[in-house]
Amino acid sequence: MVLNNNIFETIRMIEKEKLDIRTITMGISLLDCIDSSGKNACRKIYDKITGYARNLVKVGDEIENEFGIPIINKRIAVTPIALIASASGEDHYGEFAKALDEAAKEVGVNFIGGFSALVHKGFAKGDKTLIKSIPQALNETERVCSSVNVANTKAGINMDAVKLMGKIIKETAYLTRERDSLGCAKLVVFANSVDDNPFMAGAYHGIGEPEVVINVGVSGPGVVKCALEKVKGEPLHVVAENIKKTAFKITRAGQLVGNEVSKRLNVPFGILDLSLAPTPEIGDSVARILEEIGLEACGAHGTTAALALLNDAVKKGGIMASSSVGGLSGAFIPVSEDEGMIQAAKSGALTFDKLEAMTSVCSVGLDMIAIPGDTSESTISAIIADEAAIGVINNKTTAVRVIPVYGKTVGDTAEFGGLLGYAPIMPVNPFSAEEFINRGGRIPTPVHSFKN
């Protein structure tokens, strides 16, 4: 029998420290839904998704019930729609987004990702059509998430795409202006995007993935923070060790749930993404972990180093616990979704520039940051270019999910609701990058030796 104190530790982690399985994401290939008629393709997409995912929510709930561990989200990721819709010859892919939205509603998942295009080296015909459809698609659907990969380490940065995305983000913000530009919270611009990421808004089912797969995202910033409270004042290698051990336990819980879901749905288990994903609730914050390590507020000098330690230790613990670690795996720093980040941004401790520095050492990037609604297209593109450069040069995934909240400015607060949270509008650098962005073209592939 397992030891009594282990039992109580597990129960405490779940009940008091908010250990949970953040998402079970079913990846579904839509490649066989390609059709020369858009209408037929949409019908095939709807049928295929509802066929495979029919029992996803039910099985998730059953497992939550039996193991006593909350499974917060059940989601779906599909093949990038730009690839699927291209053959239809349609000049707008809004109907595809609606088919995804209806399928998501039918099976009861809260988000479906994959209204996406991969354009790191250039645009195919379908890519441009998809990107131009994004603002309307995000305005007219509820659950569809969109992502565009504009750069990767092997191809460099597609600056034409970067320029276009600045415009698309602004358009999306305008169309969803009644809801604090919520559409932008469902749109991510990536560098080095990954095929098996289970987390939204950036999830899609990559081309090399199997027909259907289950990917699991675990979380647990609260558990890590509580574990660190026990090593107050100890040297940092002790802190790292402690995070590692905690990440191990969290990952094991995810592995168990992933295996069980996979068995019951008869769908292969893909990967476990062991990212620390915060929520706006008290006690579920990555910023508070950094503060527990010894910073007065998240954003103070030292934050990048503390985050680097945290991110690396999480990976090490997770990799030991599961052979299927993948996705993004690290620490997320979405401002509006993290209670500690929100406070740090409000108090002025956390600035946009510091966030950019932090993204060079942790998973993903400038995430869920509300910026003034009058930020120009070219400034948003320049933000994307900077972030893509960090990803491309450092061979890591980076992303931008900023929300230029229409009609609001510094001093106001944007409310997105639910897990998406709320955020004070953060100032951005007021100087222009317009000429730089207007050049377009490509930033070539970086050299991969002579690293300094």
Next chain:
Amino acid sequence: MKAIITVVGKDKVGIIYRVTQVLAESNVNIEDISQTILQGYFTMMMLVNLSDLACDFSVLKEQLEKLEKDIGLSVKIQREEIFNYMQSI
């Protein structure tokens, strides 16, 4: 399939009686029990075997949740694997 039942709360007469009554009615065999008083709190853990469970897991869980309300103690049932998995490879 095995599960762990944990019961924590203020000690009173008949806790084990009430819990085991539910288990016996559902044809659940108890394989191990440990029980102690920690800082005045009654703390019990049971390893139970559910292979011959007479009803659905969710029904048993509902009955234990009902009991939780009746006796005013925390009563939880969770599959054993979650505890083993998190603490070892």
